[in-house]
Amino acid sequence: MNIDVMVPIVGALLLVWAIFFQRRRMSVMEDTPTSKVRSVAMGFAELKGKAVPIGPLTSPVSNQPCVYYFYLVESEYTDGKGRRHRRIVRQGGSRAPFYLDDGTGRIMVFPHGAQMNVTNRTESLDGELIVTEYCILAGDPLYVAGTVGKARDFAAPDMDAREHYRLELKRIKEALADAERDQAQWAGPQAKAEAVERMSAQARGIEAKLAELETAPSETPGEALSVGKGEEEGDFLISTESEEEMTSKMETESGIALIAGAAMVLYGMWALMK
Amino acid sequence: MTLITALPVLVAIAGAAYVAGVYNQIVKAGVKIEKAWANITVLEKQRYEEIPRLVQICSDYMKYERGTLEKVIQARAQYLEARTPSATAQADASLLLGLNKLFAVAENYPELKAHENFAKLQRRISDLECQIADRREFFNDAVAIFNTRIQQVPHSLLAALMGYQPQEMYRVDEEERQNAQVDLR
Numbered sequence: 001m002n003i004d005v006m007v008p009i010v011g012a013l014l015l016v017w018a019i020f021f022q023r024r025r026m027s028v029m030e031d032t033p034t035s036k037v038r039s040v041a042m043g044f045a046e047l048k049g050k051a052v053p054i055g056p057l058t059s060p061v062s063n064q065p066c067v068y069y070f071y072l073v074e075s076e077y078t079d080g081k082g083r084r085h086r087r088i089v090r091q092g093g094s095r096a097p098f099y100l101d102d103g104t105g106r107i108m109v110f111p112h113g114a115q116m117n118v119t120n121r122t123e124s125l126d127g128e129l130i131v132t133e134y135c136i137l138a139g140d141p142l143y144v145a146g147t148v149g150k151a152r153d154f155a156a157p158d159m160d161a162r163e164h165y166r167l168e169l170k171r172i173k174e175a176l177a178d179a180e181r182d183q184a185q186w187a188g189p190q191a192k193a194e195a196v197e198r199m200s201a202q203a204r205g206i207e208a209k210l211a212e213l214e215t216a217p218s219e220t221p222g223e224a225l226s227v228g229k230g231e232e233e234g235d236f237l238i239s240t241e242s243e244e245e246m247t248s249k250m251e252t253e254s255g256i257a258l259i260a261g262a263a264m265v266l267y268g269m270w271a272l273m274k
Numbered sequence: 275m276t277l278i279t280a281l282p283v284l285v286a287i288a289g290a291a292y293v294a295g296v297y298n299q300i301v302k303a304g305v306k307i308e309k310a311w312a313n314i315t316v317l318e319k320q321r322y323e324e325i326p327r328l329v330q331i332c333s334d335y336m337k338y339e340r341g342t343l344e345k346v347i348q349a350r351a352q353y354l355e356a357r358t359p360s361a362t363a364q365a366d367a368s369l370l371l372g373l374n375k376l377f378a379v380a381e382n383y384p385e386l387k388a389h390e391n392f393a394k395l396q397r398r399i400s401d402l403e404c405q406i407a408d409r410r411e412f413f414n415d416a417v418a419i420f421n422t423r424i425q426q427v428p429h430s431l432l433a434a435l436m437g438y439q440p441q442e443m444y445r446v447d448e449e450e451r452q453n454a455q456v457d458l459r
Contacts, residue, residue, distance in 0.1 A: 016288070031303055031423070033310075033415030039408035041313040104408070 008268035015261035022254045026247055028235050032145060037105035040225070044233045046145045048243070049102030051136050055165060056205035057096055058172070061133040062122045063198070067098035068111055068136040068238075070118065073129050089129060096164045097151070097226070100142050109144055109238065110154035113229035117239035117246065136240055143239040143246070147230025154228025162213050169206045172199050296432055303420040307441055310413040311359075314406060318353075321402045325350050325373075328395045332376060335386040342379050346372040359413075359444040373399065410444045417441045 032046040040047065051067045059069040070093035074086040093116075099106040118134040125131070136142070147153075176199050179192060186192040229236040239246055329343050336343065349372040353365040377396065380386050387393075421440040424433035 027299055031299065031306070031419055033306075033412050033419065035412055036408045039317075039405035039412075041309075041316075041409070043309070 002271070004271035004274075005268050008264035008271070012261045012264040012268070015257045015264070019254045019257050019261070022250050022257070025235070025237070026250050026254075029145060029237075029243055029247060035148075037100070037102045037107045037225075039104075040107065040148050042148050044146070044230065044235070045148045045227070046143075046243075047100055047102060047107065047227065048141075048143055049100045051138060051140045051142045051240075052099035052101045052106060053138050054098055054108070055096065055209040056202060057094060057098075057168065058202050059133055059135045060171065061124060061131050062135065064135060064137070065202075066094075066135040066137050067140075068096075068116075068118075069094050069133060070116060071131060071133045073126070073131050075129055086130065094164070097155075098136070100144055100227070107148075108151055108224055108226040109142075109146075110151070110226055110228035111238055112154070114146065114236045114238045117237070117241055119240050136238075140240050141242065143241065143243055144227050144237070146227040146236040146238075147233050148225065148227055149230065150222060151224045151226040152222035153230075154226055155222070162210065165206050165210050165213070169203060169210070172203045172206070175199055176203070293432070296429055297436075300420075300423060300429055300433055300436070300438060303416070303423050304438070306416045307413070307420055310409065310416040314409045314413060317402055317406045317409060321399060321406070322350060322354065324395055324399055324402070328376075328392070328399070331389060331392050331395065332380065332386065335383050335389070336379065339379050342372075342375050346376055348372075359442050363444055370403075414443045417443050 029046070032044065034048055035041070035045045037047060037049070053065070053067045057066055057069070058064065059066045059071075061069075061071055070091070072091045073089045075089050076084055076086055078084050093111070095110075095112045097108045097110045100109050116134065118136055120135045120137060120140070121132060122135070123130060123132045176196065179186075179196055179199070183192075186195075241249075325346065329346055332339075333343055346369070349365065349369040353362070353369050356362040356365040380392070423429050424438050424440065
């Protein structure tokens with residue numbers, strides 16, 4: 001069997017898989033009624049509301065206060081045919097929980113393990129590397145489809161909230177030390193003073209949050225109603241786009257994939273008959 | 275096996291997988307209705323448990339209001355016997371009407387109104403009522419999704435083969451709803 005037949009068949013199979021995955025995600029969203037926070041039951045649920053921070057959190061690239069961030073560091077390379085591609089060098093994201101508020105109440109969201117669809121995106125250059133950051137800001141509209149349980153079911157054993165804030169504090173203190181060390185990065189004394197003041201305020205906020213967590217009774221956060229990635233229900237989606245926007249996008253994508261798949265099959269059959 | 279002979283097999287496998295997917299979608303939608311109904315009954319059970327305690331506290335103070343208290347007890351019993359969404363909706367309206375009357379009469383008993391447990395139960399019943407209303411709305415959403423699914427092609431073909439029928443929603447008559455607003459002052 002020659003390559004003219006194999007390529008369209010493999011392509012069509014990959015598209016079938018993509019359509020299947022997309023339709024499945026769509027059916028999960030369309031077939032799950034929206035719950036209200038004050039009356040949500042345990043198990044898989046869909047919730048809609050606004051993002052509310054639990055504690056201070058600053059995005060590492062754009063340095064803006066947020067409730068969640070995710071970043072990708074990529075390098076660019078050119079292949080043999082002169083086309084440019086990107087390769088992920090490293091990636092990371094916040095694992096700290098935040099609240100979803102729907103007007104009837106607040107529920108904690110543990111983002112670890114979620115499929116994220118975040119529209120607030122900033123791209124910057126760090127030398128030859130491209131840094132892309134996605135942030136959910138306080139007040140952003142939020143769509144969450146995941147498993148409702150107790151906070152202790154979702155809190156990552158390797159990183160609880162305290163650990164998260166300790167790391168965040170360490171990062172800001174390093175940035176403050178760097179501000180003193182590398183004077184060349186500042187446009188002038190005013191810019192440096194403003195940045196130092198902003199970072200110092202963030203550090204003070206985190207120290208206060210850490211002190212609050214140290215004195216808080218340990219049972220309280222563990223029993224709080226939360227959403228996260230369940231062990232049995234594999235789906236866990238967090239999005240700043242509405243359900244309607246997402247399903248309409250998915251429908252368009254699966255329609256294009258269907259047309260492309262059909263064209264590939266026809267081409268493969270034509271190549272086979274030739 | 276050449277590609278020409280393998281093609282019908284691949285198409286048959288894809289077809290079977292698609293039918294299985296449609297079947298699973300209908301079953302899941304049906305299970306969601308059952309779960310939504312069960313989740314309403316969990317809260318309703320909590321409310322039944324609070325009513326005898328409320329009546330007990332009230333009976334200590336409202337010596338001459340036996341009729342009102344008995345109506346609440348009767349409505350509760352009727353509610354426990356209801357099995358279908360429409361029967362439950364009707365019984366619930368009677369129960370709320372009874373509770374509304376009880377709370378209105380309690381206004382005439384300042385000592386009862388000042389009773390700490392009475393105030394707590396009043397608030398608890400009000401909170402439960404809000405949560406039950408949310409879950410009924412959720413139940414109706416689940417029923418709407420199921421009823422839509424089984425009427426859509428190709429789901430309708432499979433649903434007819436499996437004998438699935440549209441499910442009944444939770445509906446309260448407008449007049450009953452007006453009468454049954456719980457007034458917790």
